[in-house]
Amino acid sequence: MIECIFCRILTGELPAQVYYQDESWMVIADINPQAEVHLLFISRVHKASFADLSVHDAPLLGSLISTIGKVTGDLGITSYKLLTNVGEEAGQTISHLHWHLLAGKGCEILRP
Numbered sequence: 001m002i003e004c005i006f007c008r009i010l011t012g013e014l015p016a017q018v019y020y021q022d023e024s025w026m027v028i029a030d031i032n033p034q035a036e037v038h039l040l041f042i043s044r045v046h047k048a049s050f051a052d053l054s055v056h057d058a059p060l061l062g063s064l065i066s067t068i069g070k071v072t073g074d075l076g077i078t079s080y081k082l083l084t085n086v087g088e089e090a091g092q093t094i095s096h097l098h099w100h101l102l103a104g105k106g107c108e109i110l111r112p
C-alpha cells in the first residue's frame, strides 16, 4: 500500500476538493486553510521536496508557472503568496513536492 497521502489523492484513493489538474500538477484545497484561499499544487511525480529537484526538472517547474497562471487567472486572483516547505524544521509535514498558494483574507498576516 502506498503510504504517501498526496500519492493516494493523486490516484483518487483519497478524496480531495480538486480545482484543476493537468499532466504535471493536481491543484486541491488545503484541508486546513491558513487563508481565505489556500490551494496546494501537487506534483504528479513523487519527489520528497524541492531539494530533490535538479536542473533536469526545469520543465516541471516551467509547467508550474503556467499552471499557477491558469488557476489564478480562472479564479481572478492577482495577489497571492507562494510557498514550498523543505524539511521538517521548515514545517514540511508531507514529503511529496507541493506548493502552497495563499490569497485573500488572512494571507497578508502570514509573514516569513
Ligand code: 5GP
Binding pocket: 005, 016, 017, 028, 029, 030, 031, 032, 033, 040, 084, 085, 091, 092, 093, 094, 095
Ligand atoms: P506542508 O506542511 O508539508 O508544507 O503542507 C502539507 C499541507 O497539506 C498542510 O497545509 C496540510 O493542511 C495539508 N494536508 C494534510 N493532509 C491533507 C489531506 O488529506 N487533504 C488535503 N486536502 N490537505 C491535506
Ligand code: ZN
Binding pocket: 004, 005, 006, 007, 008, 046, 047, 095, 096
Ligand atoms: Zn507521494
